[in-house]
Amino acid sequence: xxxxxxxxxxxxxxxxxxxxxxxxxxxxxxxxGGVVQVNDAARMLLGIxxxxxxxxxxxxxxRAQRSLGERTRPGGAGTGRASTGPAARGPIGDRVxxxxxxxxxxxxxxxxxxxxxxxEREHAAFLIEMAEELPEVLNLERCMEVTxxxxxxxxxxxxxxxxxxxxxxxxxxxxxxxxRTGHGELPIDPAEVEGLADALRGFPPVPPRWIDxxxxxxxxxxxxxxxxxxxxxxxxxxxxxxxGALVLMRMSGPEAFSVGEEPAVRLFAARAGAMLSAxxxxxxxxxxxxxxxxxxxxxxxxxxxxxxxAARYRPSGDEDLVGGDFYDVFPAAEGGSRAGxxxxxxxxxxxxxxxxxLTGKIRTTLRALLPMADDHRRVLELLNGALLLxxxxxxxxxxxxxxxxxxxxxxxxxxxxxHPAPLIVRAGGKVExxxxxxxxxxxxDEIEVTTVEETLGPGxxxxxxxxxxxxxxxxxxxxxxxxDERLRAALAGCGAMPPEALVERVHMLAAExxxxxxxxxxxxxxxxxxxxxxxxxxx
Amino acid sequence: MPADALWAAVMDGDxxxxxxxxxxxxxxxxxxxxxxxxxxxxxxxxxGREWAANRITVAQEHTAxxxxxxxxxxxxxxxxxxxxxxxxxxxxxxIAVACIDGEWHALPARLLAEVLRLRGWQVDYLGAQxxxxxxxxxLHRTRPAAVxxxxxIATRLPDAHAAITACQATGTPVMVGGAAYGxxxxxxxxxxxxxxAPDARAxxxxxxxxxxxEPLRRRTVDDLPHLADQTYAHVTGAAPRxxxxxxxxxxxxxxxxxxxxxxxxxxxxxxxxxxxEFFSTALYLDDHELFTGxxxxxxxxxxxxxxxxRFLLPVLDLLVEQLADHPRAADLLTRARTxxxxxxxxxxxxxxxxxxxxxxxx
Numbered sequence: 001x002x003x004x005x006x007x008x009x010x011x012x013x014x015x016x017x018x019x020x021x022x023x024x025x026x027x028x029x030x031x032x033g034g035v036v037q038v039n040d041a042a043r044m045l046l047g048i049x050x051x052x053x054x055x056x057x058x059x060x061x062x063r064a065q066r067s068l069g070e071r072t073r074p075g076g077a078g079t080g081r082a083s084t085g086p087a088a089r090g091p092i093g094d095r096v097x098x099x100x101x102x103x104x105x106x107x108x109x110x111x112x113x114x115x116x117x118x119x120e121r122e123h124a125a126f127l128i129e130m131a132e133e134l135p136e137v138l139n140l141e142r143c144m145e146v147t148x149x150x151x152x153x154x155x156x157x158x159x160x161x162x163x164x165x166x167x168x169x170x171x172x173x174x175x176x177x178x179x180r181t182g183h184g185e186l187p188i189d190p191a192e193v194e195g196l197a198d199a200l201r202g203f204p205p206v207p208p209r210w211i212d213x214x215x216x217x218x219x220x221x222x223x224x225x226x227x228x229x230x231x232x233x234x235x236x237x238x239x240x241x242x243x244g245a246l247v248l249m250r251m252s253g254p255e256a257f258s259v260g261e262e263p264a265v266r267l268f269a270a271r272a273g274a275m276l277s278a279x280x281x282x283x284x285x286x287x288x289x290x291x292x293x294x295x296x297x298x299x300x301x302x303x304x305x306x307x308x309x310a311a312r313y314r315p316s317g318d319e320d321l322v323g324g325d326f327y328d329v330f331p332a333a334e335g336g337s338r339a340g341x342x343x344x345x346x347x348x349x350x351x352x353x354x355x356x357x358l359t360g361k362i363r364t365t366l367r368a369l370l371p372m373a374d375d376h377r378r379v380l381e382l383l384n385g386a387l388l389l390x391x392x393x394x395x396x397x398x399x400x401x402x403x404x405x406x407x408x409x410x411x412x413x414x415x416x417x418x419h420p421a422p423l424i425v426r427a428g429g430k431v432e433x434x435x436x437x438x439x440x441x442x443x444x445d446e447i448e449v450t451t452v453e454e455t456l457g458p459g460x461x462x463x464x465x466x467x468x469x470x471x472x473x474x475x476x477x478x479x480x481x482x483x484d485e486r487l488r489a490a491l492a493g494c495g496a497m498p499p500e501a502l503v504e505r506v507h508m509l510a511a512e513x514x515x516x517x518x519x520x521x522x523x524x525x526x527x528x529x530x531x532x533x534x535x536x537x538x539x
Numbered sequence: 540m541p542a543d544a545l546w547a548a549v550m551d552g553d554x555x556x557x558x559x560x561x562x563x564x565x566x567x568x569x570x571x572x573x574x575x576x577x578x579x580x581x582x583x584x585x586x587g588r589e590w591a592a593n594r595i596t597v598a599q600e601h602t603a604x605x606x607x608x609x610x611x612x613x614x615x616x617x618x619x620x621x622x623x624x625x626x627x628x629x630x631x632x633x634i635a636v637a638c639i640d641g642e643w644h645a646l647p648a649r650l651l652a653e654v655l656r657l658r659g660w661q662v663d664y665l666g667a668q669x670x671x672x673x674x675x676x677x678l679h680r681t682r683p684a685a686v687x688x689x690x691x692i693a694t695r696l697p698d699a700h701a702a703i704t705a706c707q708a709t710g711t712p713v714m715v716g717g718a719a720y721g722x723x724x725x726x727x728x729x730x731x732x733x734x735x736a737p738d739a740r741a742x743x744x745x746x747x748x749x750x751x752x753e754p755l756r757r758r759t760v761d762d763l764p765h766l767a768d769q770t771y772a773h774v775t776g777a778a779p780r781x782x783x784x785x786x787x788x789x790x791x792x793x794x795x796x797x798x799x800x801x802x803x804x805x806x807x808x809x810x811x812x813x814x815x816e817f818f819s820t821a822l823y824l825d826d827h828e829l830f831t832g833x834x835x836x837x838x839x840x841x842x843x844x845x846x847x848x849r850f851l852l853p854v855l856d857l858l859v860e861q862l863a864d865h866p867r868a869a870d871l872l873t874r875a876r877t878x879x880x881x882x883x884x885x886x887x888x889x890x891x892x893x894x895x896x897x898x899x900x901x
Contacts, residue, residue, distance in 0.1 A: 318670035498602060
């Protein structure tokens with residue numbers, strides 16, 4: 001044990017033995033910021049060699065001492081009131097320290113400062129924040145911002161995240177003092193920043209590299225709150241793909257990470273890299289699926305040559321966008337004009353994406369067969385042949401409806417192939433089933449179908465639907481099938497409804513019937529003869 | 540703006556007449572936002588009130604709503620609106636507007652989407668009945684400044700709670716609105732939404748004032764500590780059984796039910812099921828007024844159909860029989876019983892549909 005350090009003219013010669021061996025650092029400073037006495041723990045913290053003289057207070061602590069002096073001067077605010085929190089915090093060596101003053105510490109001229117080493121707490125807070133915030137995000141931009149913000153808060157004064165992109169521009173997120181985060185695309189050349197190109201390559205991961213701030217390009221310096229004293233470039237390795245790089249800028253301090261910082265920086269880089277690459281992969285997958293889905297997703301509402309058509313679709317799984325039910329609507333111009341517009345609605349065996357791919361094939365085939373849309377039987381025979389050729393043993397049930405406006409009426413030709421019969425909802429509420437029947441498509445070499453003709457008067461609707469509607473199981477008692485009778489009873493109240501309201505009504509009834517239970521794909525098309533024309537005539 | 544003519548056109552399902560009236564107002568220089576909020580929104584509210592008072596059928600409600608949707612579509616294409624949107628374009632960020640799964644009333648959300656577009660937001664309008672997984676993947680992909688969720692039906696609030704917390708877990712702040720949250724938005728705070736707005740204009744004003752705060756990340760959500768008693772879980776799990784018990788019990792007590800047609804039977808089952816839904820939602824929110832208010836409304840509707848409200852008492856008694864072990868449930872049923880017992884036997888005579896002079900003035 002060394003004797004307490006004593007400055008010339010110091011007020012006290014001997015430090016209380018209790019204080020001297022206290023596990024917390026305490027130092028006594030005079031009003032001018034001179035260190036008068038330190039205990040053993042403070043000696044360790046400040047790195048004073050045994051017998052060595054007390055150093056000057058660190059700048060941040062000296063400032064705190066001065067402002068404390070101003071406040072406790074007679075007439076100053078806050079005289080004699082001890083506050084509970086730390087009065088100041090700052091670095092001592094590679095530690096982060098909080099300082100708690102005891103004004104009037106023993107003698108009026110001296111302030112006792114308790115110095116609490118919070119370095120570990122800071123690291124722990126950083127690690128917790130890392131664990132909490134990083135995995136939350138699946139959006140690349142947001143990931144970049146979170147990474148930049150955390151790095152700026154814990155590792156530097158400003159941080160810039162750069163992620164690789166194809167030629168030219170690279171997205172950049174930067175965060176400066178105060179946690180403000182910006183995001184932009186800069187046309188940058190990674191070669192301009194020493195080590196950045198290597199770091200962006202990602203593999204093999206390179207260690208953090210301190211670079212000369214004088215060599216930094218203007219775009220980088222422009223993102224810092226001032227002139228940086230030290231700049232580090234850190235690679236962010238992802239899941240086997242280059243995820244990006246982190247540039248840290250410090251306004252002061254050494255060009256090195258402290259012993260305590262090193263592992264935290266490594267961990268942070270690995271976590272942030274993994275998160276960025278997960279977000280990037282998710283984004284790419286999502287955009288690929290969105291592109292594929294667009295092709296498979298049916299159109300919603302259409303007006304076809306004076307015939308109103310609305311359709312609605314709900315796949316069985318909440319996660320799915322597509323399924324095994326399908327519909328499509330083709331304007332007359334694409335088929336023979338004699339036949340009018342063609343609507344097709346059907347149900348392939350199976351569910352999910354595989355079924356959806358088959359519905360895509362069927363819709364493409366139907367489109368190719370449009371020139372012969374006059375002849376439903378011929379279209380279905382060719383489709384049957386195509387499915388048999390496919391050899392996958394998949395079959396489909398469907399209904400074809402050709403609709404042509406004739407005056408105020410719509411002439412319909414309907415052909416069903418192994419599918420529930422279309423229902424005609426008259427404007428007055430009468431519901432009739434169109435008596436068309438036929439065999440499944442894709443099973444037998446020869447098919448048998450009958451086509452029926454119907455006329456829709458103004459306000460009449462023809463409803464095509466899949467069995468996902470009528471076979472929905474649920475209801476108030478939980479185990480009943482919705483059934484044809486309930487559908488027809490509900491439709492009886494739907495005379496003269498606009499087609500989109502009708503398909504919504506049917507979907508809503510089925511959805512409410514199943515409640516939270518499981519259900520099959522559901523598809524509905526309504527083909528309506530307009531109740532009135534644009535001129536307001538009730539034709 | 541000839542409000543009566545517009546109302547007549549909408550009730551008649553005449554989209555052309557309705558569109559003409561609204562477009563004429565725009566031609567005359569009426570502000571597009573005022574058209575949406577002071578003409579179409581009150582019109583739709585009136586449709587909702589007429590339906591709630593049993594003065595129009597569900598089919599009429601759907602038709603009127605479809606006409607309103609078409610009118611909004613026509614407004615969106617009016618040159619005045621497109622000029623305004625072009626001038627305001629890209630002034631703000633991106634917003635997602637959606638109805639949660641099970642919510643079919645898309646019109647309030649649609650109005651919000653159009654008002655936000657007029658104010659310069661880039662709006663992704665996802666429509667009615669959006670399954671939460673779709674909503675979440677949209678948020679991950681597009682990263683909007685906020686997501687606005689609309690709910691009209693109170694019984695969907697437990698699902699709304701799930702959707703709100705799921706959206707917040709992506710770091711996206713959630714603004715909610717719609718009749719389901721109560722006139723003062725009381726359920727919005729209860730369910731932890733980041734903001735609530737009474738209508739589209741207020742929502743747009745709030746968003747214009749500055750970004751919504753980022754939602755707190757929460758590992759577990761204990762907004763509703765009363766759920767710990769498992770009453771809600773029990774009632775929702777047993778709902779079909781409860782409905783069957785009530786129906787069997789009613790049949791034993793009301794001999795006339797033996798002669799019910801299939802449709803009458805279905806209708807009764809639906810009514811009972813609806814009561815159980817409101818009951819369980821009130822248990823979820825721990826808000827007895829939600830249930831007693833619904834029961835009082837049901838009593839009004841029954842009275843309008845010349846069914847005495849006392850018909851509801853055996854329903855409540857039969858439920859109590861099954862739920863005596865659940866104090867919160869039993870208490871709620873007792874409160875509802877008191878409300879029904881004190882309910883006037885005859886209705887306050889809902890007038891004919893066209894008695895309402897001017898709904899916008901209310």
